Amino acid sequence: MVLSALLRFIYPPPSNIFVTAMSMISIVSLGNSGIMEVKGKHMQYSKFWNFGTDQKISADKKAKISSKTGMIIAYTPAFLAGVGSFVLLPVGDFRFDLLRSAITIHYFKRIFEVLFVHKFSGWTDTEAAITISLSYFINSVMMIYSHYLIQGFPEPQTDLKYFGALLFLVGISGNFYHHYLLSQLRIKGDKNYKIPQGGLFSLVICPHYLFEIMGFLGISCISQTLYSFCFTLGTTFYLMGRSYATRKWYQSKFEDFPTHVKALIPYIF
Template identity: 60%
Template sequence: MATLVNFLFPPPPSLYVWAMSVIGLVSLAFCGFSEIKGNHLQYSKFWNLNSQVSVDKQIKLSSKTGMLLLYTPAFLAGVASFWVFPHDSLRFQLVSFALILHFFKRNFEVLFVHKYSGNMILDSAITISLSYFVSTVTMIYAQHLTQGFPEPPIDLKYPGIVLFLIGISGNFYHHYLLSKLRGKGEKEYKIPKGGLFGLVICPHYLLEIIQFIGVSLVSQTLYAFSFTIGTIFYLTGRSIATKRWYLSKFEDFPKDVKTLIPFVF
């Protein structure tokens, strides 16, 4: 515990932030384990492989519209933070800007990079959008509550900026590579190639983890670290499910490609 004091701001006097730190970690970890078990979120390309739920009577959105619904409220929350808390610290501004850039990138990819082959259920889109919005607002609010607190003895915001930039740029690059797998009018899936895809099946998830580790180092709040740990659990589960899916779809899938961490896992 004494070691954590060197890296984190003192926990804020907020029952809400404490509760959300626990809820966020547990819910994301649960989603990760659910992915491993085959219970996929309903925007996944393979969620319906084992689903017994009929979606015929549910409202469907185009994938592009659904994805924009996922990310836009959280993006707007980040933008609004500069208006709601205009005089907060440089660290606060860096955290808010990182979240804005994260969701701006996602919307940019939705509009100009990703290619789609299905639909999204409206109920699922609203639920996921709300979770992104709440987690973004909570991270910003938790950072605001550190105003006036003594800085952690070890300042990690500059290494955090470096990791964030590596993660977000690498994640974008690998999303671009995935988009180039399909030609115009093609909808079938192919084995990803290029970049780090020769080492791991989900380098975009690995780099998103690095990105959020960067955000938590910039923030140095309990909530940011708990959210990042939950994200690691979730994206690890997604990676395991994704590799299992590729192995089931392609007999020639290279067996030496790792799941998430090159040469290790």
């Protein structure tokens, strides 16, 4: 009964053990990363570089690159995967074209922000940058490939692609806006962190993560495949852990951090 209800919203999974296995791996690996963030074992980038005594000792022994370079490394392969899909798989239906367009736009926006919006003052662990890059690349390829496999399958009873496209646009716009607000916190040469202001920052410390989840949920609704929803669920778990760690970090740095400001979901979490 649960399966029949689920199939109203997603395509029947293709008889491909690899795709099914990767769907489960995406949830488990991303969910575990979220748990690690809550426990204080952070991916070594952004403000969490050297956060914690034990991590500082181990981080000093690791190869480091600038945060800007690290983020370019992280996002470029996934962007190229989206662009490359139009060359390698030129024939596709409207939903397929909408999906890979959304993936390509998502990572193009990220690269654009790294080059022209974000302001960097720290370092990134080279290993972490490569790990993140592989994760983004593999998941982008898998979303495209899993949807390619169901070309010609009967459409789900409930068509979510237009709702998904709208949700994606809201998510990517809200994410960009709050990234812009973060970039305005520092004047040139300023390396000090400040409590973010404006937008939904008055309610949650990570509204950019909230909108990122919306964007990926929009991509999942466009695709309506098992893999895409598994990836979005795993991403949600990870960003919940990341936002929890971010709020904890701000509380440790600012005695006047507002107690009513939640981590990710206004008034709730």
